[in-house]
Amino acid sequence: MTYEERLQHVSVLGAAGKMGSGILLLTAVEMADLSMKPENRGKPFVLYAIDVSDEALSGVMKYLKAQVLKIAEKKVVALRKVYAARPDLIDNDEIIDQYIFDVLSIVRPSTRMEAAFDSHMVFEAIKEDPELKISIFKQISSNNPHQPWFFTNTSSIPITKLDEGAGLGGRIIGFHFYNPPAIQKLVEIIRAEQTLPGLEAFAYTYAKNLHKVVVPSHDVAGFIGNGHFMRDILHAASEVEKLGNNFSFVESVYVMNKISQDLLVRPMGIFQLIDYVGVDVCSFIMSVMDHNLKEETVHCPLLDRFIALGVKGGQHSDGSQKDGILKYEKGRPVAIYDPATKAYMAISEFQASVDKILGNLPVVPAWKAVVGNKAKEAILREYFGNLKAASGLGAELARFYATRSCEIGQQLVSSGVAGSENDVNTVLLTGFFHAYGPINNYLD
Amino acid sequence: MRRKVYMVAGYNTLSMGTGRKEFNPKKERPGLEEYIREAGQGTLMQIGGAGNVDEGVIGNFMASRFNRQANLAAFFPYVDEGLRYKPAVRVEGACATGGLALMTGIRSVLAETAEVVLVIGVEVQNTVKAIYCADFLAGAGWFKNRKTGHAYFFPGQFSDRAGAYFEKYGKEKTRQALARWFRNAIENARLCPTAQEYHNVAKDLEVLGMMEPNGKTFVDHLNIFDCSKVSDGASAIAIVSEEGLKRCGIPVGEAIEVMGWGQMEEDITKPPADPTALTTTKEAVKQALASAGITRDQIGTAEIHDCFTIAGLMCMEAIGFAEKGKGADFILEGNTARNGRFPINTTGGLIGWGHPTGGTGVHQAVTILEQLTGKAGEAQVVIPADRPYGLTVNMGGDDKSLVSIVYKKAE
Numbered sequence: 001m002t003y004e005e006r007l008q009h010v011s012v013l014g015a016a017g018k019m020g021s022g023i024l025l026l027t028a029v030e031m032a033d034l035s036m037k038p039e040n041r042g043k044p045f046v047l048y049a050i051d052v053s054d055e056a057l058s059g060v061m062k063y064l065k066a067q068v069l070k071i072a073e074k075k076v077v078a079l080r081k082v083y084a085a086r087p088d089l090i091d092n093d094e095i096i097d098q099y100i101f102d103v104l105s106i107v108r109p110s111t112r113m114e115a116a117f118d119s120h121m122v123f124e125a126i127k128e129d130p131e132l133k134i135s136i137f138k139q140i141s142s143n144n145p146h147q148p149w150f151f152t153n154t155s156s157i158p159i160t161k162l163d164e165g166a167g168l169g170g171r172i173i174g175f176h177f178y179n180p181p182a183i184q185k186l187v188e189i190i191r192a193e194q195t196l197p198g199l200e201a202f203a204y205t206y207a208k209n210l211h212k213v214v215v216p217s218h219d220v221a222g223f224i225g226n227g228h229f230m231r232d233i234l235h236a237a238s239e240v241e242k243l244g245n246n247f248s249f250v251e252s253v254y255v256m257n258k259i260s261q262d263l264l265v266r267p268m269g270i271f272q273l274i275d276y277v278g279v280d281v282c283s284f285i286m287s288v289m290d291h292n293l294k295e296e297t298v299h300c301p302l303l304d305r306f307i308a309l310g311v312k313g314g315q316h317s318d319g320s321q322k323d324g325i326l327k328y329e330k331g332r333p334v335a336i337y338d339p340a341t342k343a344y345m346a347i348s349e350f351q352a353s354v355d356k357i358l359g360n361l362p363v364v365p366a367w368k369a370v371v372g373n374k375a376k377e378a379i380l381r382e383y384f385g386n387l388k389a390a391s392g393l394g395a396e397l398a399r400f401y402a403t404r405s406c407e408i409g410q411q412l413v414s415s416g417v418a419g420s421e422n423d424v425n426t427v428l429l430t431g432f433f434h435a436y437g438p439i440n441n442y443l444d
Numbered sequence: 445m446r447r448k449v450y451m452v453a454g455y456n457t458l459s460m461g462t463g464r465k466e467f468n469p470k471k472e473r474p475g476l477e478e479y480i481r482e483a484g485q486g487t488l489m490q491i492g493g494a495g496n497v498d499e500g501v502i503g504n505f506m507a508s509r510f511n512r513q514a515n516l517a518a519f520f521p522y523v524d525e526g527l528r529y530k531p532a533v534r535v536e537g538a539c540a541t542g543g544l545a546l547m548t549g550i551r552s553v554l555a556e557t558a559e560v561v562l563v564i565g566v567e568v569q570n571t572v573k574a575i576y577c578a579d580f581l582a583g584a585g586w587f588k589n590r591k592t593g594h595a596y597f598f599p600g601q602f603s604d605r606a607g608a609y610f611e612k613y614g615k616e617k618t619r620q621a622l623a624r625w626f627r628n629a630i631e632n633a634r635l636c637p638t639a640q641e642y643h644n645v646a647k648d649l650e651v652l653g654m655m656e657p658n659g660k661t662f663v664d665h666l667n668i669f670d671c672s673k674v675s676d677g678a679s680a681i682a683i684v685s686e687e688g689l690k691r692c693g694i695p696v697g698e699a700i701e702v703m704g705w706g707q708m709e710e711d712i713t714k715p716p717a718d719p720t721a722l723t724t725t726k727e728a729v730k731q732a733l734a735s736a737g738i739t740r741d742q743i744g745t746a747e748i749h750d751c752f753t754i755a756g757l758m759c760m761e762a763i764g765f766a767e768k769g770k771g772a773d774f775i776l777e778g779n780t781a782r783n784g785r786f787p788i789n790t791t792g793g794l795i796g797w798g799h800p801t802g803g804t805g806v807h808q809a810v811t812i813l814e815q816l817t818g819k820a821g822e823a824q825v826v827i828p829a830d831r832p833y834g835l836t837v838n839m840g841g842d843d844k845s846l847v848s849i850v851y852k853k854a855e
Contacts, residue, residue: 073575076595077661090591091579 001120003205004034006149008045011116012123013136015049015109016056018315019153020125022181024049024060024107025067026210027123032103036082047106048115057109067182068103072096117143123175125153128284130161137166149199151175156222156288159192170194173203176223178431179277180319186431187212190219213430220417221292224427226285227417228438229273230298231408233282236260236270237302239397250336250345251354253325255397257333258358263387263398264405265367265380267433272333275313275324279306311337359392370435380435384442405438413439449553450684450699450854451546452692454810455486459640459677459798461570469570473676476511476568477519483678483803484523484564491560491682491692494526498558502534503545503565504802509580510571520562527562538584539751540840541565542679542805543847547707549683559688565806566678577674581801584841586712596663599671601842602752603663608719609754610665613769621772622753623653626669626795628781629750633792635823640675640798653753670753677800679807699854700816703833704736706848716843722755725839726762728846732835736850740764740835744827745815746786747808749839750793756780759837760788787825790815805838805847812836816853827853 010027014020028047035045051057072079076092079099083089089098108115113136116122122140124133137150150172152162159174166172174190187207191200207214217223222230236256243252257269274282282303289298306312306325313324326333327344335344363386365379373379384402387395409424418424425437436442457479460467467473474482480502488494500520507513517532537544542565549561569577575595582590582597594600610618627649633641646652655667662668682692689696706728717723733740740763748763750756757771765786766774774780780788791797791811794804812834814820816827827834834851 073573074661076575077659080595084592087591091582092575092595093579096575 003202004040006120006202007031007034008043009119009146010046010121010123011048011050011119012125013050013113013116014124014126016051016053016060017125018179019177019181020051020123021060021063022179023123023125023153023177025064025182028064028103028107029068029071030206030209031106032099035106036102045106046108048119049107049109050111050113050115051109052111054111057111061104061107061109064104064107065100068100069096072099113139114143116140116148118146119144119148120146121149121151123151123153128154128156128281128288130157130165130288133157133162134165137162137168137172141166141168141171147171149173149196149202151203153177155226156285158219158221158292159190159195160219161292163192163194170196171199173199174217174219174223175203175207176217176225178225184431184433185211185213186225186427187214188217188223188225188427188431189214190217190223192219213426215423215426216419217423218417218419220415222285222289222298222417224412224418224424225431226289227412228405228408228424228428229432230282230286230289232260232270232405233274233286233303234298234300235401235404235408237300239401240302246357247354248338248350249340250338251350253336254347254350254354255358257326259394259397259401261367262364263361263394264401265365265370265383265435267367267371269333271325271336274303275321275326276315278312278314279303279324280312281314283307305339306337309337309339309342358394358397360390361392361394362386362390367435371433376435380442388443399443402438402443406440409438446554447556448686448854449550449702450686450689450696451681451702451809451813451851452684452689452694452699453487453490453682454679454813455483455490455681456638456679456807456810457482457486457677458638459675459800461640461673461675461798463640463644463673465643467570473570474568476507476513476566477522479566479568479676479678480516480519480564481523483566483680484520484562487562487564487680487682488524491684491694494524496688496692497527497530497560497562497682499530499552499561500527500532501545501548501552501561501563502532503536503541503563503806504534505536505538505541505567506580506583506801507566507568509583510567510569510577516566523564536802537845538840539749539799539801539804540838540845540847541802542807542809543707543836543838543849544805544840544845546681546683546805546809546849547705547847550702550705553683553685553688556685559685559691561683562680563683563806564678564680565800565803567800567802568676569674569800570676574674584844588713594663598842599663599666599752602754603657603665605716605719605758606665606670606752606754609758612720613772617772617776618757619654620650621757621775622670623650624775625750625753625756625780626650626653629789629792629796631796632782632790632823633796635821636791636797639792639796640673641792641796666752666754672751672794672799675798675800677798677803677807679803679810681806681809681813696854698817700813700834700851701854703738703850703852704732704734705850706731706735706846708846710844710846712841712844720758721768722758722762722839722843724843724846725749725759725837725848726764728848729763729835729837732848732850736833738833738850742831743786743833743835744831745790745812745825746788746835746837747790747793747811748788748835748837749804750789750795751799751839753795755839756788756793756795763835763837782823782825790820790825791823805836808836808838809849809851812851816851
């Protein structure tokens with residue numbers, strides 16, 4: 001089966017979710033572009049968008065329409081050539097509208113899993129639950145006569161376990177997009193022990209055609225991305241606990257969020273990132289890692305405490321941030337949840353006094369000003385040089401945080417999860433939008 | 445000429461669009477009617493009010509698509525109630541619309557049907573993204589060519605011209621001249637508070653100008669710095685007779701006199717006879733200079749139609765400032781800079797000041813008025829006593845509709 005044939009009949013499971021909708025979008029566009037090649041004219045291309053609720057699926061179609069519009073506007077120069085033989089399409093808006101129609105008409109929303117029984121490949125982006133995934137793979141595999149290939153977007157579950165559990169005989173690969181898939185450049189590809197060579201080759205071609213940066217990860221729970229992120233959370237949580245001797249709980253959370261964002265020159269603080277991903281999702285990933293990693297405990301009581309109180313974070317369907325550990329106004333954190341009083345406390349109430357205790361800090365370049373800057377390396381070297389020389393609690397916490405982040409990265413390499421230090425850095429740069437890789441010598 | 449025709453009381457709104465600090469594509473902005481009113485009132489205030497006006501001419505290219513608005517002449521009473529029940533007309537000739545509006549006013553004064561004509565040129569284009577703007581502006585070409593044309597239709601047309609020019613006369617030096625043209629435009633715009641590039645602080649403008657074009661996302665032979673931007677703006681001016689000057693109470697020294705013009709059309713259905721030359725522009729300028737009885741060497745400053753840098757370069761050859769194929773040398777030798785022999789587009793031109801298409805021709809006249817009467821502020825250039833003439837070249841479509849006017853400070 002050729003690349004095109006494989007992509008003629010595809011299903012996305014969990015298509016209305018945050019990750020699933022992005023995967024659906026990218027796949028629909030790739031399929032539509034293939035369908036418009038002269039040699040493929042007249043061949044059917046079908047993409048089932050499968051999810052549990054009709055409401056969510058109707059929302060996803062609106063999302064697709066808005067996103068395909070943006071994509072079409074960017075590539076209208078090429079689209080005019082694609083539709084050159086259509087005399088009725090003259091203005092750019094007519095061409096763009098037709099393209100949107102052509103992409104959307106490939107997509108068939110369905111609440112029935114049976115729709116995947118005819119597909120040649122199945123993308124899975126459902127809940128991070130190994131049992132559920134295995135059960136669904138089994139059902140599809142046993143009812144689908146085409147021996148379909150499975151692409152799982154799991155960010156933590158070992159692929160070999162899914163392969164063995166569902167009896168797929170190597171017809172599965174880890175294909176881990178980052179949130180949001182349409183924007184983040186990174187895909188982690190994780191082969192299971194038995195993954196078919198043809199499937200693996202296809203996965204790399206597919207990622208390349210989506211213009212993604214691919215980093216292969218070894219099949220160890222958490223892979224590279226969450227392998228770093230979850231341990232970063234554990235570090236922040238343990239620091240919050242230590243700070244408890246001198247600060248209140250909300251103050252400690254504020255301190256570590258500030259250190260991890262401002263002083264580490266990252267796009268978000270660690271607690272904001274937890275909210276962005278979802279407190280419950282982070283906790284779930286940790287439990288999967290904990291279950292699979294025998295020599296290490298990956299468990300964060302702090303997250304459990306928030307979940308028990310119903311503090312979950314995550315995003316609204318329009319992509320805006322829900323309140324979680326932090327409360328947001330116009331996307332910026334303004335208050336922190338205090339489990340003792342079960343209420344948010346405004347950051348402005350304690351910010352000045354806490355900042356004073358953190359001491360004099362070096363002038364920190366804003367992440368936004370650094371990330372796309374050509375002189376990034378020099379800016380970061382100068383900043384970290386100043387941080388190294390600075391005294392005071394804030395600088396000390398920042399140095400420790402950066403050192404720990406570097407250690408986590410190095411451990412991912414030494415334990416064989418990542419093939420190289422460069423792979424770890426690429427994941428943080430392209431999947432987490434960091435301005436620099438965690439494995440560096442800025443503080444040496 | 446049967447009697448003297450003057451222009452006075454120029455007014456420009458801001459040229460609004462990307463580059464201006466005030467511009468935010470996500471926020472609501474002034475509409476077409478507000479630009480018309482601001483420009484119209486700006487001129488009326490200088491000529492003693494609407495009571496002195498005999499008729500109105502409004503130039504606009506494509507409000508029917510940008511703003512879903514036609515019947516623009518009926519906005520004159522909205523500018524000022526004193527214009528109710530007075531005659532007015534809307535004219536259109538793509539990017540030469542403003543020039544045609546001026547010619548219509550000039551003819552009314554010459555015909556003695558009016559002593560004072562209020563002329564407004566306007567376009568409000570930021571109602572749509574650039575990619576749709578390109579569709580609307582493509583109306584300046586023959587519609588039957590739209591289907592086979594580039595997504596960015598006019599950048600595509602002038603990219604083809606640039607490609608042909610590169611091939612015939614060499615790419616490297618020509619590209620450097622286009623980059624210099626861009627730099628001059630931005631540096632001039634920085635001296636004019638209403639210019640779209642007034643806030644531009646980019647360093648190394650010529651390095652930007654040398655950016656390699658990317659045909660995959662835009663066109664093959666031009667980069668974005670070679671192109672005028674999408675602009676919202678309006679300009680107004682009064683065209684008056686001697687009697688009109690008196691009626692408005694304006695001293696003759698504050699006016700410029702229309703000394704001659706060239707106005708003509710070329711067949712819109714035909715491709716350019718020579719893609720490396722602006723042949724209609726050449727004819728129009730020749731006619732303008734002849735009717736004014738002057739030579740190009742008597743020109744002190746010019747406002748020319750640089751919708752693209754390559755159009756600016758070719759226009760230097762069409763005027764005759766440079767021999768054919770020598771336009772790049774002429775620019776690189778500094779002749780067109782504000783301190784050069786022929787300061788061109790002293791407030792930035794279409795690339796630097798902005799290109800609200802239907803308003804551009806009127807804006808050119810306002811700039812010449814300011815320069816020849818010493819009211820250009822920081823953008824003022826020296827007008828030598830032996831070269832007292834100002835020239836405008838306003839082009840519609842791909843060298844199809846042309847208006848070129850010669851002016852001199854009134855005495």
